[in-house]
Amino acid sequence: MQLTFNNGIEIEGLEFHIDAHRKAEFSFVSHAHTDHIASHKKILATPETILFFNQRYKRTKARALGFNQPTKFRGCSVELFSSGHILGCAQIKIDSAGTRIVYTGDFKLTGCETTSPAEIIDADILIIESTYGDPRYVFPDRDQVVDQLITFVQKTLLSNQVPIILAYSLGKAQEAIKILGDFGFEIHAESNVYKFCQLYERCGVKFKNLFPLHEEEFKGKVVIFPPYFKKYRTLFNNIYPKRICFLSGWGMDRSSRFRVGADVVIPLSDHADYNDLIRYVEVSNPDKVLTLHGFPEFADDLRRRGFDARYLGKGATISLDKKGKIFPSASGNYDLFM
Ligand SMILES: [Zn+2]
Ligand SMILES: [Zn+2]
Structure with a gap:
Protein backbone atom coordinates (compact mmCIF):
# COMPACT_ATOMS: atom_id res chain seq x y z
CA MET A 1 0.00 0.00 0.00
CA TYR A 137 6.67 24.65 23.22
CA VAL A 138 5.36 23.32 26.51
CA PHE A 139 2.30 25.39 27.34
CA PRO A 140 1.42 26.52 30.87
CA ASP A 141 -1.67 24.96 32.49
CA ARG A 142 -4.82 26.00 30.77
CA ASP A 143 -6.33 27.54 33.94
CA GLN A 144 -3.27 29.74 34.20
CA VAL A 145 -3.63 30.85 30.57
CA VAL A 146 -7.33 31.60 31.05
CA ASP A 147 -6.46 33.68 34.17
CA GLN A 148 -3.87 35.58 32.13
CA LEU A 149 -6.53 36.46 29.54
CA ILE A 150 -9.08 37.60 32.12
CA THR A 151 -6.43 39.64 33.97
CA PHE A 152 -5.34 41.30 30.72
CA VAL A 153 -8.94 42.40 30.04
CA GLN A 154 -9.57 43.58 33.62
CA LYS A 155 -6.37 45.62 33.82
CA THR A 156 -6.91 47.17 30.39
CA LEU A 157 -10.47 48.22 31.27
CA LEU A 158 -9.31 49.61 34.64
CA SER A 159 -6.79 51.81 32.82
CA ASN A 160 -9.64 53.15 30.65
CA GLN A 161 -8.33 51.50 27.49
CA VAL A 162 -10.15 49.16 25.12
CA PRO A 163 -8.94 45.53 25.24
CA ILE A 164 -8.62 44.15 21.72
CA ILE A 165 -8.28 40.40 21.39
CA LEU A 166 -6.79 39.03 18.16
CA ALA A 167 -7.96 35.45 17.62
CA TYR A 168 -8.58 33.29 14.52
CA SER A 169 -12.16 33.80 13.38
CA LEU A 170 -13.04 30.09 13.57
CA GLY A 171 -12.22 28.25 16.78
CA LYS A 172 -9.91 30.44 18.82
CA ALA A 173 -12.23 33.46 18.77
CA GLN A 174 -15.19 31.39 20.00
CA GLU A 175 -13.07 30.01 22.83
CA ALA A 176 -12.05 33.51 23.90
CA ILE A 177 -15.64 34.75 23.66
CA LYS A 178 -16.91 31.81 25.71
CA ILE A 179 -14.31 32.48 28.43
CA LEU A 180 -14.77 36.26 28.54
CA GLY A 181 -18.54 36.36 27.94
CA ASP A 182 -19.24 33.79 30.66
CA PHE A 183 -17.01 35.83 33.00
CA GLY A 184 -19.33 38.80 32.41
CA PHE A 185 -17.46 41.05 29.97
CA GLU A 186 -19.40 42.67 27.12
CA ILE A 187 -17.91 41.50 23.83
CA HIS A 188 -18.14 43.02 20.37
CA ALA A 189 -17.00 40.70 17.59
CA GLU A 190 -15.89 41.57 14.05
CA SER A 191 -18.37 40.26 11.43
CA ASN A 192 -16.48 37.09 10.35
CA VAL A 193 -15.96 36.11 13.96
CA TYR A 194 -19.60 36.89 14.71
CA LYS A 195 -20.83 34.73 11.79
CA PHE A 196 -18.91 31.71 13.07
CA CYS A 197 -20.29 32.38 16.57
CA GLN A 198 -23.80 32.14 15.13
CA LEU A 199 -22.90 28.79 13.54
CA TYR A 200 -21.46 27.58 16.87
CA GLU A 201 -24.78 28.52 18.49
CA ARG A 202 -26.62 26.41 15.89
CA CYS A 203 -24.43 23.52 17.09
CA GLY A 204 -25.48 24.09 20.69
CA VAL A 205 -22.65 26.30 22.06
CA LYS A 206 -24.23 29.29 23.79
CA PHE A 207 -22.47 32.64 24.17
CA LYS A 208 -23.29 35.37 26.68
CA ASN A 209 -22.87 39.15 26.35
CA LEU A 210 -21.94 38.94 22.65
CA PHE A 211 -22.73 41.61 20.05
CA PRO A 212 -21.71 42.27 16.43
CA LEU A 213 -19.08 45.01 16.12
CA HIS A 214 -20.22 48.39 14.79
CA GLU A 215 -18.58 51.80 14.88
CA GLU A 216 -19.68 53.13 18.21
CA GLU A 217 -18.51 53.89 21.72
CA PHE A 218 -16.12 51.12 22.84
CA LYS A 219 -15.54 52.20 26.43
CA GLY A 220 -15.91 49.31 28.87
CA LYS A 221 -16.16 46.70 26.09
CA VAL A 222 -13.94 43.93 24.77
CA VAL A 223 -13.38 43.86 21.00
CA ILE A 224 -12.48 40.68 19.09
CA PHE A 225 -10.75 40.81 15.70
CA PRO A 226 -9.14 38.12 13.54
CA PRO A 227 -5.32 38.47 13.52
CA TYR A 228 -5.36 39.85 9.95
CA PHE A 229 -7.01 42.96 11.37
CA LYS A 230 -5.20 45.30 8.96
CA LYS A 231 -8.19 44.73 6.63
CA TYR A 232 -10.24 46.71 9.12
CA ARG A 233 -7.65 49.44 9.55
CA THR A 234 -10.09 52.38 9.73
CA LEU A 235 -12.37 50.75 12.24
CA PHE A 236 -9.33 49.56 14.17
CA ASN A 237 -7.74 53.02 14.27
CA ASN A 238 -10.99 54.51 15.58
CA ILE A 239 -10.68 52.42 18.71
CA TYR A 240 -8.47 54.47 20.99
CA PRO A 241 -6.81 54.17 23.46
CA LYS A 242 -6.40 50.40 23.18
CA ARG A 243 -4.24 47.48 24.25
CA ILE A 244 -3.89 44.51 21.91
CA CYS A 245 -3.61 40.87 22.93
CA PHE A 246 -2.92 38.06 20.44
CA LEU A 247 -3.99 34.53 21.42
CA SER A 248 -1.59 31.92 20.07
CA GLY A 249 0.68 29.07 21.10
CA TRP A 250 3.44 31.06 19.40
CA GLY A 251 3.14 33.29 22.46
CA MET A 252 5.83 31.02 23.93
CA ASP A 253 8.23 32.98 21.68
CA ARG A 254 8.96 36.37 23.18
CA SER A 255 9.28 37.93 19.73
CA SER A 256 5.83 36.83 18.51
CA ARG A 257 4.08 39.97 19.75
CA PHE A 258 6.22 42.15 17.48
CA ARG A 259 5.27 40.03 14.46
CA VAL A 260 1.55 40.73 14.86
CA GLY A 261 1.87 44.17 16.42
CA ALA A 262 0.33 43.14 19.75
CA ASP A 263 1.17 44.44 23.23
CA VAL A 264 0.81 40.96 24.71
CA VAL A 265 0.65 37.39 23.35
CA ILE A 266 -1.06 34.82 25.56
CA PRO A 267 -0.37 31.15 24.68
CA LEU A 268 -4.00 30.03 24.46
CA SER A 269 -3.51 27.31 21.86
CA ASP A 270 -5.83 24.91 20.06
ZN1 LIG B 1 -6.59 24.08 12.39
ZN1 LIG C 1 -3.82 23.34 10.55
Missing part, protein backbone atom coordinates in the same frame (compact mmCIF):
# COMPACT_ATOMS: atom_id res chain seq x y z
CA GLN A 2 1.33 3.43 -0.96
CA LEU A 3 0.79 6.70 0.85
CA THR A 4 1.56 10.00 -0.88
CA PHE A 5 1.56 13.54 0.46
CA ASN A 6 0.55 15.46 -2.62
CA ASN A 7 -2.93 16.98 -2.63
CA GLY A 8 -3.36 16.28 1.06
CA ILE A 9 -2.76 12.66 2.03
CA GLU A 10 -3.58 10.10 -0.66
CA ILE A 11 -3.74 6.43 0.28
CA GLU A 12 -3.79 3.72 -2.35
CA GLY A 13 -7.26 2.14 -2.55
CA LEU A 14 -8.96 4.86 -0.49
CA GLU A 15 -11.59 6.72 -2.52
CA PHE A 16 -11.04 10.13 -0.92
CA HIS A 17 -8.12 12.45 -0.19
CA ILE A 18 -7.41 13.50 3.39
CA ASP A 19 -7.40 17.28 3.93
CA ALA A 20 -6.70 18.03 0.26
CA HIS A 21 -5.63 21.66 -0.09
CA ARG A 22 -6.39 21.88 -3.83
CA LYS A 23 -9.76 21.14 -5.42
CA ALA A 24 -10.47 17.39 -5.32
CA GLU A 25 -13.33 15.16 -6.47
CA PHE A 26 -13.74 13.85 -2.94
CA SER A 27 -11.86 14.75 0.23
CA PHE A 28 -12.16 14.13 3.93
CA VAL A 29 -12.07 17.53 5.64
CA SER A 30 -10.85 17.31 9.24
CA HIS A 31 -11.95 20.90 9.91
CA ALA A 32 -12.61 24.11 8.01
CA HIS A 33 -9.40 26.06 8.73
CA THR A 34 -8.21 27.49 5.43
CA ASP A 35 -4.96 25.46 5.32
CA HIS A 36 -7.01 22.24 5.30
CA ILE A 37 -9.63 22.95 2.64
CA ALA A 38 -10.35 23.82 -0.99
CA SER A 39 -13.52 24.04 -3.09
CA HIS A 40 -13.95 20.28 -3.45
CA LYS A 41 -16.74 18.60 -5.41
CA LYS A 42 -17.61 16.38 -2.48
CA ILE A 43 -16.48 16.20 1.13
CA LEU A 44 -16.64 13.78 4.03
CA ALA A 45 -16.81 15.62 7.36
CA THR A 46 -18.66 15.99 10.65
CA PRO A 47 -21.96 17.92 10.53
CA GLU A 48 -20.29 20.87 12.33
CA THR A 49 -17.41 21.01 9.85
CA ILE A 50 -19.87 20.88 6.94
CA LEU A 51 -21.63 23.92 8.39
CA PHE A 52 -18.35 25.88 8.70
CA PHE A 53 -17.12 24.65 5.30
CA ASN A 54 -20.31 25.91 3.63
CA GLN A 55 -19.68 29.32 5.15
CA ARG A 56 -16.50 29.44 3.01
CA TYR A 57 -17.56 27.39 -0.07
CA LYS A 58 -21.17 27.03 -1.11
CA ARG A 59 -22.84 24.16 -2.97
CA THR A 60 -20.43 21.38 -2.05
CA LYS A 61 -21.85 17.87 -1.89
CA ALA A 62 -21.26 16.58 1.62
CA ARG A 63 -21.37 13.23 3.33
CA ALA A 64 -21.83 13.80 7.06
CA LEU A 65 -20.31 11.41 9.58
CA GLY A 66 -20.38 11.83 13.36
CA PHE A 67 -17.74 10.66 15.84
CA ASN A 68 -17.41 6.95 16.70
CA GLN A 69 -19.58 5.63 13.86
CA PRO A 70 -17.53 3.10 11.84
CA THR A 71 -18.56 3.19 8.17
CA LYS A 72 -17.43 1.29 5.07
CA PHE A 73 -15.89 3.03 2.08
CA ARG A 74 -15.00 0.60 -0.73
CA GLY A 75 -13.69 -2.11 1.55
CA CYS A 76 -12.00 0.24 4.04
CA SER A 77 -13.56 0.82 7.44
CA VAL A 78 -13.52 4.51 8.34
CA GLU A 79 -14.21 6.10 11.72
CA LEU A 80 -13.99 9.68 13.00
CA PHE A 81 -12.92 10.74 16.49
CA SER A 82 -12.92 13.98 18.43
CA SER A 83 -9.70 15.98 18.00
CA GLY A 84 -10.10 18.76 20.60
CA HIS A 85 -8.86 21.38 18.10
CA ILE A 86 -12.05 23.29 17.25
CA LEU A 87 -15.74 22.38 17.34
CA GLY A 88 -16.42 19.43 15.00
CA CYS A 89 -12.75 18.86 14.12
CA ALA A 90 -12.13 15.15 13.57
CA GLN A 91 -9.32 12.65 13.51
CA ILE A 92 -9.83 9.79 11.07
CA LYS A 93 -8.98 6.09 11.38
CA ILE A 94 -8.87 3.99 8.22
CA ASP A 95 -8.76 0.25 8.60
CA SER A 96 -7.52 -1.26 5.35
CA ALA A 97 -6.93 -5.03 5.25
CA GLY A 98 -6.12 -5.09 8.96
CA THR A 99 -3.76 -2.07 8.92
CA ARG A 100 -5.01 0.78 11.09
CA ILE A 101 -3.98 4.16 9.70
CA VAL A 102 -4.75 7.12 11.96
CA TYR A 103 -4.53 10.75 10.81
CA THR A 104 -4.79 13.12 13.75
CA GLY A 105 -5.13 16.37 11.81
CA ASP A 106 -4.79 19.33 14.17
CA PHE A 107 -5.51 18.14 17.69
CA LYS A 108 -5.33 18.99 21.37
CA LEU A 109 -5.45 16.55 24.29
CA THR A 110 -6.73 18.97 26.90
CA GLY A 111 -10.36 20.01 26.73
CA CYS A 112 -11.46 23.57 26.20
CA GLU A 113 -14.57 25.68 26.54
CA THR A 114 -16.18 24.64 23.25
CA THR A 115 -14.75 21.20 22.31
CA SER A 116 -14.15 17.84 23.94
CA PRO A 117 -10.50 16.70 24.12
CA ALA A 118 -8.86 14.45 21.52
CA GLU A 119 -9.08 10.72 22.00
CA ILE A 120 -5.76 8.92 21.60
CA ILE A 121 -6.31 6.19 19.02
CA ASP A 122 -4.31 2.98 18.70
CA ALA A 123 -2.64 2.88 15.28
CA ASP A 124 -0.32 0.77 13.15
CA ILE A 125 0.54 3.82 11.09
CA LEU A 126 0.14 7.18 12.76
CA ILE A 127 0.12 10.40 10.75
CA ILE A 128 0.47 13.13 13.37
CA GLU A 129 0.67 16.92 13.13
CA SER A 130 3.80 18.40 14.72
CA THR A 131 3.05 22.13 14.73
CA TYR A 132 4.63 22.52 18.19
CA GLY A 133 7.00 19.55 17.91
CA ASP A 134 9.88 21.28 19.66
CA PRO A 135 10.62 21.13 23.42
CA ARG A 136 10.44 24.95 23.59
CA HIS A 271 -2.93 22.56 19.27
CA ALA A 272 -1.12 19.92 21.31
CA ASP A 273 2.10 21.16 22.88
CA TYR A 274 5.37 19.21 22.65
CA ASN A 275 4.62 17.00 25.68
CA ASP A 276 1.17 16.07 24.40
CA LEU A 277 2.55 15.22 20.94
CA ILE A 278 4.98 12.80 22.59
CA ARG A 279 2.23 11.41 24.83
CA TYR A 280 -0.03 10.76 21.83
CA VAL A 281 2.68 8.77 20.04
CA GLU A 282 3.62 6.79 23.15
CA VAL A 283 0.04 5.82 24.00
CA SER A 284 -0.99 5.13 20.40
CA ASN A 285 2.20 3.05 20.07
CA PRO A 286 2.28 2.72 16.26
CA ASP A 287 4.70 0.69 14.12
CA LYS A 288 5.39 3.75 11.99
CA VAL A 289 4.92 7.46 12.55
CA LEU A 290 4.68 10.09 9.83
CA THR A 291 4.90 13.67 11.08
CA LEU A 292 3.26 16.53 9.26
CA HIS A 293 3.59 20.35 9.45
CA GLY A 294 5.73 22.19 11.96
CA PHE A 295 9.14 20.92 12.98
CA PRO A 296 10.72 18.15 10.82
CA GLU A 297 13.10 17.55 13.77
CA PHE A 298 10.20 16.09 15.71
CA ALA A 299 10.59 12.88 13.65
CA ASP A 300 14.29 12.70 14.67
CA ASP A 301 13.20 13.12 18.27
CA LEU A 302 10.73 10.22 17.93
CA ARG A 303 13.40 8.00 16.37
CA ARG A 304 15.65 8.66 19.37
CA ARG A 305 12.73 7.43 21.47
CA GLY A 306 12.63 4.18 19.50
CA PHE A 307 9.86 4.89 16.97
CA ASP A 308 10.20 4.31 13.24
CA ALA A 309 9.37 7.90 12.34
CA ARG A 310 9.74 10.14 9.34
CA TYR A 311 8.76 13.70 8.48
CA LEU A 312 6.28 13.68 5.62
CA GLY A 313 7.46 16.37 3.23
CA LYS A 314 5.48 17.59 0.21
CA GLY A 315 5.57 15.06 -2.65
CA ALA A 316 6.80 12.16 -0.48
CA THR A 317 5.56 8.69 -1.35
CA ILE A 318 5.93 5.97 1.22
CA SER A 319 5.31 2.25 1.03
CA LEU A 320 3.28 1.10 4.01
CA ASP A 321 4.63 -2.42 3.94
CA LYS A 322 4.20 -3.71 7.49
CA LYS A 323 7.66 -5.29 7.66
CA GLY A 324 9.81 -2.56 6.11
CA LYS A 325 11.08 0.45 8.01
CA ILE A 326 10.05 3.85 6.67
CA PHE A 327 13.27 5.42 7.84
CA PRO A 328 16.53 3.99 6.47
CA SER A 329 18.04 1.68 9.06
CA ALA A 330 21.81 1.41 9.61
CA SER A 331 21.97 -1.12 6.78
CA GLY A 332 19.93 1.17 4.53
CA ASN A 333 16.39 0.47 3.46
CA TYR A 334 16.12 3.11 0.80
CA ASP A 335 14.08 1.00 -1.60
CA LEU A 336 11.08 1.64 0.62
CA PHE A 337 11.17 5.34 -0.22
CA MET A 338 10.01 4.61 -3.79
